[in-house]
Amino acid sequence: MSALAFFFIVISLVSFVVAQLILKRAMQFSMANGLRNSRFVSLATIGIALMTLSFFLTLGLLQRFDLSYLYPFQGLSVIFITLLAAVALKENLSARLTLGTLLITAGIVLVSIS
Numbered sequence: 001m002s003a004l005a006f007f008f009i010v011i012s013l014v015s016f017v018v019a020q021l022i023l024k025r026a027m028q029f030s031m032a033n034g035l036r037n038s039r040f041v042s043l044a045t046i047g048i049a050l051m052t053l054s055f056f057l058t059l060g061l062l063q064r065f066d067l068s069y070l071y072p073f074q075g076l077s078v079i080f081i082t083l084l085a086a087v088a089l090k091e092n093l094s095a096r097l098t099l100g101t102l103l104i105t106a107g108i109v110l111v112s113i114s
Contacts (some may be wrong), residue, residue, distance in 0.1 A: 011057060015057070017081055024049065035091045
């Protein structure tokens with residue numbers, strides 16, 4: 001795999017994770033201020049743009065790489081979203097959620113090794 005391909009995989013992953021966090025923040029904001037608020041519209045627009053970027057990068061990567069190769073990278077999004085939700089959104093990490101995240105991580109490692 002070239003450095004450029006790895007760069008696009010990372011950009012796709014990061015844009016997906018950040019989009020999820022921004023969209024969650026937008027929806028929290030809409031609960032208090034409604035859907036017609038300019039802050040909600042800005043956050044939702046940024047989140048949708050990042051999600052779109054991730055989608056099209058993933059499609060481009062699927063043209064060049066096997067799904068079995070790309071999927072472990074996509075699986076990392078669960079780990080990053082969980083950790084960043086705890087840090088950025090102040091969500092609680094229960095023992096069950098932490099165990100599930102660790103099991104997903106173990107599964108990604110096993111798939112990547114094979």
